[in-house]
Amino acid sequence: MKTYFRLLSFAKPIGKYAVPYIFTTILAVIFGTLNFALLIPLLQALFSEDNTKAILTKPEFQYSFEYFKTLFYYHFYQAKGTYGIYGSLKFVSVIIVCSAFLSNLFRYLSQRFMEELRVHTMQNLRVSVFENVMNMNVGFFNNERKGDIISKVASDVQVVQFTVTSTLQVIFRDPLQLIAYFIFMFTVSVKLTLFSILAVPIAGIAIAALVKRLKKQAQSLQESYSNMISFLDEALSGIKIINAFNAVPFIKQKFKDENIYYSRINYKMIRRQQLASPISEFLGIVTVAGILLYGGYMITHGQSGLTAAQFIGYIAAFSQVTRPAKAISEAFTYINQGLAAGERVLELVDTKPQIVDKPTAITAELFRNKIELQNVEFSYTDRIVLDKVSFEINKGETVALVGPSGSGKTTICDLLPRFYDVNGGSILFDGADIRDLKIDSIRAQIGLVPQESVLFNDTIFNNIAFGKPNVTLEEVIEAAKIANAHNFIMETEDGYETNIGDRGAKLSGGQRQRLCIARAVLGNPPIMLLDEATSALDTESEKLVQDALNRLMQNRTSLVIAHRLSTIQNADKIIVLEKGKVIEQGSHQELLTKEGLYYKLINMQSFGAEA
Known part of the structure; x- marks a missing residue:
């Protein structure tokens, strides 16, 4: 309860x-x-x-x-x-x-009124779940299956809507109707009514035994459904890979197996649920037959003051008792499914974000000096990613992070806007620990261009103006021009009102990346985090994107993750990482002179380019 x-x-x-x-x-x-x-x-x-x-x-x-x-x-x-x-x-x-x-x-x-209450409850519940999910830190989504979250927000809330809230109607109305019928029947004949009540505990025991396992089955049913949603999401996202590896039959069979498991549980639940109604109705008919015999015996033997009219009226009223009793028994069979779904939803509602503002957090002032990493340590579970990393990013500088895969470059970019919190050490924003500042005030000063273009199934205008409802078309156009995107946008069917499809599927890789740059430009943040995304582009697109990135970094403080080292030779400072540690730092020429890891990486890329 x-x-x-x-x-x-x-x-x-x-x-x-x-x-x-x-x-x-x-x-x-x-x-x-x-x-x-x-x-x-x-x-x-x-x-x-x-x-x-x-x-x-x-x-x-x-x-x-x-x-x-x-x-x-x-x-x-x-x-x-x-x-x-x-x-x-x-x-x-x-x-x-x-x-x-x-x-x-x-x-x-x-x-x-009950329908309004049901819809109102579902609306509040779904909004609460979604808002709590949006408040979660990035690390939460690394440990959760996206399909499971979608299932809870969509399917589980729907189940709650049509079971738990709808049973309010049954829980109040039908017991009240039962009480009214029994009051009437007591006024007609106390003996007959006491006799008829004997059937109630018998029916209750039968229904209780029937629904005993329904909640456990309902939990398994919802978990199986969320697995199917997760699998469907992964299959749709990886459709190219599935086709490329001729894995369509394998994927079909995997989905079929999960669907069979889901259907089997669903069938068992339905079988139990549907038994409740016939059992309660049968017991009701048996009781009516018993009342006819008992009442008829009392009347024919002069043991009751009942008239024939009263007896027939009594039978008619008792025949209606089975309807609310049947509704109550059905409600108790379905409510277990609703409670199982409700527990999954509440589990998501009760999950608290790990990264929140301190009660004493203050708003960060406009960036004016430098960002410092002091002995920063970070790990994902037991795997150490950063080990006492220290360096500075002065205002107006372009600092590049280079190193082998897994050296911790992207993690550093994730720590600055507090997608994660450090496990040790500190990150200072103009001398203040970012954990003492309000998260929104830090992120408002940081622009992000990720390696993977993240776009939404919406118009070009809305993708560039994402999160800024009062932006004008002129401002969007200016940002698009800086990002080298205006020309290709005007060549699309509806210009800035063109829908780009799911994840920008209607655009090329270079076009998608330039829209992401335009989105970053529009916010005009003083700090830019750039996970350079030119490595997967053709030569022409790479040149356009790199030119847009260079414009973006002008007069800004920038932290760049470099995949192609030729693009960061003009950086003010290059930080070389290996196995989570800073092993070198300096300008391009200084690092070449040391002939360390950076020197080796440059030679490897140069050799690869010549080959």
């Missing part, structure tokens, strides 16, 4: 929907029960000539059930006395029609 109430907390303000729902539901139950209570006088009018119990005096008004009952019978016998049996039939029929209309009207209104 703790999970259930946690999920309901997303319905706030719940009173806005719950109060009118409760009010309309109570009225629907009252008028719904009244329909069956009116069967007794209707049958009496048809089959009984006995007027000895006729109420001849109009009762005095008071707030009680007895008053309204007496008032009804007063008018009933007045109509019967004045207009005969047919007149009383018309009177009762009109009351039944009005009662049925009001019952269904209030039932419709209550369903509307």
Whole structure:
């Protein structure tokens, strides 16, 4: 129940929907029960000539059930006395029609309020999950499967919507309807009602045994579904590799196996869920048969004051008890699936980002001096990536990071905007530890051009103006010109309003990279982090991109990860890394003179270029 109430907390303000729902539901139950209570006088009018119990005096008004009952019978016998049996039939029929209309009207209104509550809850829950995911640091996504996150945000929330929140309707309305029916039945016959209640615990035990394993199966079902989503995402992302390696049959079989496993669990759950309704209905019919026998015996042997009309009305009311009882049993079978999905969603909601602002964090002032790395240490789990790395980046300098793969170049670029936090040492921003500064104020001063072009399925304009809603077309065009992108943009079908497809699939690699540069230019940050992305481009695209990068770095402080060493020979400082340590630093000429690792890397690339 703790999970259930946690999920309901997303319905706030719940009173806005719950109060009118409760009010309309109570009225629907009252008028719904009244329909069956009116069967007794209707049958009496048809089959009984006995007027000895006729109420001849109009009762005095008071707030009680007895008053309204007496008032009804007063008018009933007045109509019967004045207009005969047919007149009383018309009177009762009109009351039944009005009662049925009001019952269904209030039932419709209550369903509307519940639907609004359900949608409102789902909306709040999904937004909360997504916002929390967006607050996670980059390291979180390295340890989680993207498909599992997508499944929780999309599928699991949907399951919660149609099970947990929808059962609110059943949990309140149907027990209330059951209570109303039993109150009516107790007023007709205490003995018969006590006899009928004996079936309730029997049905409860049967349903409880049936749904015992449903929650565990539901958890397995949701996990299997998230595995399929993860697999689908990976298959779509790697479709070229799958085709290139003739791995289509292998991928098909892998997906088929997971789908069979998911279907098998789903089938077992459905089989259990569908058993609940027939069992509860069968037990209800058995009880009705027992009531017929027991009630008939009491009437025929004179052991009950029941009239035939009252007995038939009682049977009619009890036959309706199975409907809400059936709904409750079904709700308990489905709610386990909702709770299992809800636990997965809440697990994501409760996950806290590892990198957050300190309560005492202050806003970083505009960068004016230097960035210092002092004995920085960092590791991914047990693997040490950076080992006491120290160097400075002065304002206006271009500093390049070079070294073999795995030497820690990209990690340093990730530490500066606090995608990760250092394990040891510190990074100083104008003398202040970045952990003492607000994350947003640091990132606002840093522009990033990653090695892999990250673009969105949107227009060129929106990709360049990403995250800046008030940017004008003129500003976007100016940024595109600096990035050498304006000319090719104007050659597209709709210019800056051209949609570039999923991840920019409609553009070449060089065009995608120039859009990323334009996006970085538009923010006009004082610090640039450039994971040079020219190595995978053709000669013409490389020249255009490199020219755009050179423009981007003008009058800015830049940290460049160099893959092609020829592009960073003019850097003010080159930091050479190997196995997470700084082994050399200096200008291009100074490092060549030392004839160390940098010298070897230059010769290797030069030899490769000549070959």
